Amino acid sequence: MYPIVEKKVLSENVKLLKIKAPLVAKKALPGQFIILRIDEKGERIPLTIADSDPKKGTVSIIFLEVGKTTKQLGLLNVGDSLENFAGPLGMPSEVKKYGTVVCVGGGVGIAPLYPIVKALKEAGNRVISILGAKTADLLLLENEIHAFSDEFYIATDDGSKGHKGFVSDVIQQVIDKNKVDMVMAIGPIIMMKVVSTVTKKYNIKTLVSLNPIMVDGTGMCGGCRVSIDGKTKFACVDGPEFDGHKVDYDNLMLRNRRFLHAEGEACKLAGAS
Amino acid sequence: MQIGRCLMSVRKTKHEMPEQTPKERIKNFKEVPYGYSKEIAIEEAKRCLQCKNKPCMKGCPVEIDIPGFINCIAQGNFEKAAEVIKAKNNLPAISGRVCPYESQCEGECTLKKIGEPVGIGRLERFIADYERGIGKKPPKKPQSTGKNVAVVGSGPAGLTCAGDLARMGHAVTVFEALHDPGGVLMYGIPEFRLPKAIVKSEVEYVKSLGVEVNYDIVVGKTITVQELMEEYDAVFIGTGAGLPNWLNIPGENLDGVYSANEFLTRVNMMKAYRFPEYDTPVKMGKVVVTFGAGNVAMDCARTALRLGAEKSYILYRRTEAEMPARTEEIEHAKQEGVIFKLLIAPIQFIGDEKGILKEVEYLKMQLGEPDESGRRRPVPIPGSEEKLAVDTALVAIGQSPNPLIPRTMKDLKIGKHGNIITDEDGRTSVPGIFAGGDIASGAATVILAMGAGKKAARAIDAYLKNN
Numbered sequence: 001m002y003p004i005v006e007k008k009v010l011s012e013n014v015k016l017l018k019i020k021a022p023l024v025a026k027k028a029l030p031g032q033f034i035i036l037r038i039d040e041k042g043e044r045i046p047l048t049i050a051d052s053d054p055k056k057g058t059v060s061i062i063f064l065e066v067g068k069t070t071k072q073l074g075l076l077n078v079g080d081s082l083e084n085f086a087g088p089l090g091m092p093s094e095v096k097k098y099g100t101v102v103c104v105g106g107g108v109g110i111a112p113l114y115p116i117v118k119a120l121k122e123a124g125n126r127v128i129s130i131l132g133a134k135t136a137d138l139l140l141l142e143n144e145i146h147a148f149s150d151e152f153y154i155a156t157d158d159g160s161k162g163h164k165g166f167v168s169d170v171i172q173q174v175i176d177k178n179k180v181d182m183v184m185a186i187g188p189i190i191m192m193k194v195v196s197t198v199t200k201k202y203n204i205k206t207l208v209s210l211n212p213i214m215v216d217g218t219g220m221c222g223g224c225r226v227s228i229d230g231k232t233k234f235a236c237v238d239g240p241e242f243d244g245h246k247v248d249y250d251n252l253m254l255r256n257r258r259f260l261h262a263e264g265e266a267c268k269l270a271g272a273s
Numbered sequence: 274m275q276i277g278r279c280l281m282s283v284r285k286t287k288h289e290m291p292e293q294t295p296k297e298r299i300k301n302f303k304e305v306p307y308g309y310s311k312e313i314a315i316e317e318a319k320r321c322l323q324c325k326n327k328p329c330m331k332g333c334p335v336e337i338d339i340p341g342f343i344n345c346i347a348q349g350n351f352e353k354a355a356e357v358i359k360a361k362n363n364l365p366a367i368s369g370r371v372c373p374y375e376s377q378c379e380g381e382c383t384l385k386k387i388g389e390p391v392g393i394g395r396l397e398r399f400i401a402d403y404e405r406g407i408g409k410k411p412p413k414k415p416q417s418t419g420k421n422v423a424v425v426g427s428g429p430a431g432l433t434c435a436g437d438l439a440r441m442g443h444a445v446t447v448f449e450a451l452h453d454p455g456g457v458l459m460y461g462i463p464e465f466r467l468p469k470a471i472v473k474s475e476v477e478y479v480k481s482l483g484v485e486v487n488y489d490i491v492v493g494k495t496i497t498v499q500e501l502m503e504e505y506d507a508v509f510i511g512t513g514a515g516l517p518n519w520l521n522i523p524g525e526n527l528d529g530v531y532s533a534n535e536f537l538t539r540v541n542m543m544k545a546y547r548f549p550e551y552d553t554p555v556k557m558g559k560v561v562v563t564f565g566a567g568n569v570a571m572d573c574a575r576t577a578l579r580l581g582a583e584k585s586y587i588l589y590r591r592t593e594a595e596m597p598a599r600t601e602e603i604e605h606a607k608q609e610g611v612i613f614k615l616l617i618a619p620i621q622f623i624g625d626e627k628g629i630l631k632e633v634e635y636l637k638m639q640l641g642e643p644d645e646s647g648r649r650r651p652v653p654i655p656g657s658e659e660k661l662a663v664d665t666a667l668v669a670i671g672q673s674p675n676p677l678i679p680r681t682m683k684d685l686k687i688g689k690h691g692n693i694i695t696d697e698d699g700r701t702s703v704p705g706i707f708a709g710g711d712i713a714s715g716a717a718t719v720i721l722a723m724g725a726g727k728k729a730a731r732a733i734d735a736y737l738k739n740n
Contacts, residue, residue: 251628
């Protein structure tokens with residue numbers, strides 16, 4: 001069992017849980033994820049690691065309540081425990097000195113971006129961060145990421161903070177003004193697709209972190225397969241980060257809709273009970 | 274002459290094992306056969322000729338004294354029979370259900386000269402179930418050797434190796450990546466063929482031998498083999514063949530195409546057949562095709578029927594004679610109404626405008642010259658393309674060794690199929706590290722993995738005595 005030692009409500013349906021999982025905390029690197037299961041009847045869901053503390057043996061996860069499991073997770077409190085918490089899984093981000101890097105985070109994708117921003121800054125890069133959300137209230141980790149950024153921009157769909165519009169507008173401006181060596185983008189699939197389209201024009205190395213549906217997370221089921229440059233890769237063991245210019249985003253969107261019907265049914269039943 | 278006289282008086286066929294009717298069982302996930310009663314078991318055991326040269330034992334990867342335990346059953350001494358089996362096999366309720374007896378013990382049985390062999394598998398299963406029913410005796414703990422061993426993976430190889438090592442007096446810790454023990458026994462083989470309560474009970478037995486099992490530990494990620502080597506005197510790797518093989522044809526990533534592993538893991542380990550009581554869903558349409566003809570393919574096709582498929586097809590590029598599945602699985606699949614379309618090779622999956630699978634296109638094949646496996650090679654018939662309207666496709670054409678440990682351990686010698694290279698007793702290229710089961714052999718059977726775990730346990734014991 002893995003106890004919850006801290007809980008924060010970041011916005012109406014985005015929550016942070018700090019979990020006691022010393023073995024995972026000891027090994028966790030930026031870009032990696034965990035798989036958790038709330039209880040014996042629960043499903044296994046992957047969540048990217050938002051932060052970890054090897055000394056205290058804790059791992060933080062930040063999640064948007066979208067389906068039955070994340071909603072149930074959001075109801076848990078300090079003192080409750082998770083049945084399973086396995087990781088760290090996947091390949092870590094390639095942290096090194098690139099020069100100038102642009103880190104783009106959208107929505108709840110800002111959470112896994114945070115440890116990467118921190119690591120890239122510590123590796124001696126000039127870090128330009130661009131965070132996007134629907135409205136200002138939904139922006140996550142603004143101060144935390146700002147603290148590790150040389151330049152910092154915000155875009156909101158409604159203009160309630162920063163640029164009114166999308167992160168892709170801002171990245172275009174950043175590229176116009178800077179020589180960018182690498183772009184890291186984590187967020188909704190459509191955001192990563194658009195960012196990759198912009199950077200492709202300038203041939204800037206772009207990494208994206210994919211979040212397909214998974215079951216085991218150890219390379220066994222292939223449920224998380226993604227098409228990279230026409231080749232099938234498993235996000236759980238080959239990823240979750242891939243070359244943004246080579247990802248078949250449309251296929252990923254399609255595959256992530258596979259169980260929408262069942263998700264609706266499960267939520268409805270859970271709500272009724 | 275002695276045997277000749279006996280043969281004349283022996284019943285020529287095995288006693289049938291009562292089972293659920295096909296009509297009944299495709300509506301549930303309960304185990305298909307009920308098993309022998311005491312009376313039938315004794316009668317079946319009396320068919321055994323007690324051959325002096327014990328040919329059946331040559332076919333047993335875990336070296337069970339087969340005539341010995343059968344003789345106990347014939348005398349009605351079931352507890353003694355259990356002791357005889359357990360002396361060699363820690364998991365008889367499992368092997369008694371999933372072994373390919375026909376090509377092992379029963380394949381060598383003298384009775385085959387006049388008819389059917391002794392139902393050795395059925396008798397093993399009977400004894401295992403009998404013993405579970407009366408409650409297992411706690412085994413005597415051996416004196417501790419003071420040595421400890423880490424076993425990676427709790428599938429058939431790991432559990433066997435762990436159990437045997439514990440009986441030799443070593444302290445054994447098993448590291449399992451998933452949340453349940455058993456590996457393929459839990460995620461792969463369906464409930465109707467191997468009830469999960471039985472797997473758990475066999476694991477409890479192994480634990481009662483003194484083995485500790487840890488879950489959620491993905492070796493290679495949570496902890497490395499090198500780190501295990503610092504804490505343990507030896508390491509056994511039994512991480513199995515978890516990596517699914519693909520057809521590598523267009524459309525394989527459409528919504529509706531699953532690997533057998535994903536489909537079966539959702540249904541078996543995550544209990545999607547009880548959704549929404551359990552949270553994990555599985556989406557399956559009315560017409561389901563499974564590619565492949567091994568045991569896993571039969572499991573997929575039969576599971577599909579139980580989940581409500583109106584039509585469940587097996588598409589295979591060779592003929593029935595070449596099917597790798599156990600005879601019993603093929604028979605059960607046929608009885609349940611699985612439709613076999615043979616000499617067929619898929620060329621593409623076709624989706625609708627939303628990307629949801631709707632058809633599979635295939636070529637008809639004919640058998641040509643024998644290939645390296647000795648089986649006649651299927652060759653496409655030009656211009657024979659046809660399409661079949663389907664909702665769900667399951668790809669069950671084999672698995673490759675799990676790459677997690679090979680990838681993270683550079684000094685371990687790896688074969689061209691991604692398998693860990695070992696000698697016959699499971700020694701890898703690194704002293705103190707042993708491997709066995711599908712991770713070393715490539716995808717094979719539960720019993721061969723158990724046999725490999727057994728051999729490795731002996732090799733580890735010898736290694737620990739000398740180091």
